[in-house]
Amino acid sequence: MVLKLYGSSQSTCTRRVGTVLLEKKIPFELVEVDLMKGQHKEPSYLEKQPFGQIPYIDDDGFILYESRAICRYLAAKHRDQGINLLPAGAKENALFEQAASIELNNFEPYANKAVAEIIFKPYWGQTPDKDVFNKLIEQLSAKLDAYDVILGKQKYLAGNEITLADLFHIPYGSMLIAAGSDIMTQKPNVTRWWNDLLSRPSWQAVKDGNFTVKA
Template sequence: MSSNLVLYGFPMSTCTCRVAVVLKEKGIPFELKSVDLFTGEHKSPEFLAKQPFGQVPVLVDGDVQIFESRAIARYIALKFANVGTPLIPSPTDLKAWGLFEQAVSIEQSNFDPSASGLAVEKVFKPMRGMAADEAKCEEYEKTLTAKMEGYEAILSKTKYLAGDSLTAADLFHLPYGTIANEKLGFAALSNEKEFPNVARWWKEISNLPSWLETKQMMFK
């Protein structure tokens, strides 16, 4: 299929990769226009006209311009509902929609703060020549491990976080989850003994072809 979607982002950006994996899972072609965060291009007047907070990513689809990665993902999933993996239920199915929004909230409230905190301390700070705050790292890891108990309870009843179908809510975990699990040694996501259903879920979503392709972009 043809598409005029342009994603302004940075390949190493977790939020850019959050959108990219959704596009790849849907099988929707897009153009990635790199915004160089190291040179401050995201703070240039030209980019601020697209994103007033000077953050990536931004999606441009003709005369539609959207920022915030989770909002972009919803837009993509709804616009291309009949293309590739659905990833989002119909808003007319109130139960399915409610469970999807619940799963998105779980990721944003219970997973992202600690997972992104670990990445900031142990990956992004050192890239800027700063030392990690080990006390913060310990607290982030402790909190995130405790959250896995809730994930285990949910995933012991359903295959994915919003039910038995893969949704964007599952994919949203991949960028920071991969950094935590593969780069920082956060073992709870793959601990089959303590969290067997979390490990089963994580193994499946982290090996999706769409994510393996996106991960190459993030870590190249």
């Protein structure tokens, strides 16, 4: 049975998983979940994802949710397929986990909230607060100063090979642009790294909602 990805092509976390699926050349079917109709809160969905969030995968009966956990699973199961995104050596894996922790604790909290402030609030019937957005961008900029130091010594966050930790940044980082910030292209080493990530065919496919890499 082909792997099924239950989510939305417009969702940041679904795009995170979709990018990895394409990088790993894993056949899959995207099953669109209509958030506006509340399909993610229906009993049949909650049986699979008890938090009522997207996405989750069904890999021949194996159900898994939380986008980063899904990506780790896919990269480990299909290690020799497509590009290797999960280092196997003890030291290499430790550096990957360090990089993944950097993304989760020093990027996601600021980028997520900044995007929510400008882009998501109007969908929720709330008024964006530009001052809150600017403060979050200021805090993120300070974090990216450290990124610039790291990326001045190596090509990617965990070393000279791309890993999941790099890809994890793309969905929210790209939405910062839509929110009106050029923070990802203000520092030279971050800019080089960021442009590299955005140019990947996997992301180009996912960002357009196609979830298919063009030949």
